Amino acid sequence: VDAIPEWVQELVISRLVGQGLLAEGFVNSAVINDYQPGGCIVSHVDPIHIFQRPIVSVSFFSDSALCFGCKFQFKPIRVSEPVLYLPVRRGSVTILSGYAADEITHCIRPQDIKERRAVIILRRTRPDAPRLDTHPLSPAPLPLSPTLLPSERTQKRSHRKADPGAAHRPRVLEMDKEENRLSRVHGRRDYISHDAERDGPTRRVKMRRH
Numbered sequence: 001v002d003a004i005p006e007w008v009q010e011l012v013i014s015r016l017v018g019q020g021l022l023a024e025g026f027v028n029s030a031v032i033n034d035y036q037p038g039g040c041i042v043s044h045v046d047p048i049h050i051f052q053r054p055i056v057s058v059s060f061f062s063d064s065a066l067c068f069g070c071k072f073q074f075k076p077i078r079v080s081e082p083v084l085y086l087p088v089r090r091g092s093v094t095i096l097s098g099y100a101a102d103e104i105t106h107c108i109r110p111q112d113i114k115e116r117r118a119v120i121i122l123r124r125t126r127p128d129a130p131r132l133d134t135h136p137l138s139p140a141p142l143p144l145s146p147t148l149l150p151s152e153r154t155q156k157r158s159h160r161k162a163d164p165g166a167a168h169r170p171r172v173l174e175m176d177k178e179e180n181r182l183s184r185v186h187g188r189r190d191y192i193s194h195d196a197e198r199d200g201p202t203r204r205v206k207m208r209r210h
Contacts, residue, residue, distance in 0.1 A: 004030045012058055012120055021093060022056060027122045035064075035108070035117045040079075042072045043105035046096075050129040054097035056122040062115035064088050068100065070107050079109045 004013070008030050016022040029051070033041070046055055069083030083104065088094060096106070 026124050029123045029125050031121045033119045035113045038110045039113045040110040041108045043070050043107040052124040053101050054095045057094045058120045059088050060118040062117045064117050065112040068104050068106050
């Protein structure tokens with residue numbers, strides 16, 4: 001973060017300290033908001049865990065207003081009526097603390113910016129405030145895919161051992177499947193060939209479950 005410009009220290013901060021509005025050395029953060037006609041800043045509370053109180057702002061160029069307790073809607077932008085409407089004159093100093101800073105939101109509505117306006121916001125960042133890491137992020141290492149040793153590959157593929165006699169074993173034919181189905185229908189494992197009864201001695205065929 002850049003240091004506070006010398007002209008802000010000399011022309012703004014030192015004069016507020018001289019008037020007793022700020023403690024010496026309190027301000028360590030200065031932000032300038034430049035508003036064009038119709039500009040706005042939505043309802044918000046300056047984060048308590050980042051900025052100490054009070055929050056001081058100094059207005060330049062034109063008159064405007066600070067509104068409290070508004071609700072914003074967008075497309076198109078619409079703003080509800082404020083709980084409090086505070087006129088802010090050119091050259092005025094606004095100090096927020098207590099309920100106004102912590103318990104209710106504040107905003108600047110588009111209808112209250114009729115001419116260009118600039119605001120210098122003076123705050124103190126807490127020493128324990130969270131900060132962004134300015135170091136570039138190093139890419140995370142890609143997970144390594146496990147590499148199998150040749151012996152492990154063999155073990156992975158050898159769960160079922162080849163049967164050397166499978167090639168010479170008779171295969172189940174469609175007729176065998178039909179006979180097996182008929183034997184289940186009749187509730188017995190043996191099938192008697194009716195053609196064999198007519199032509200000669202009964203031929204009993206032994207069926208196997210497959």
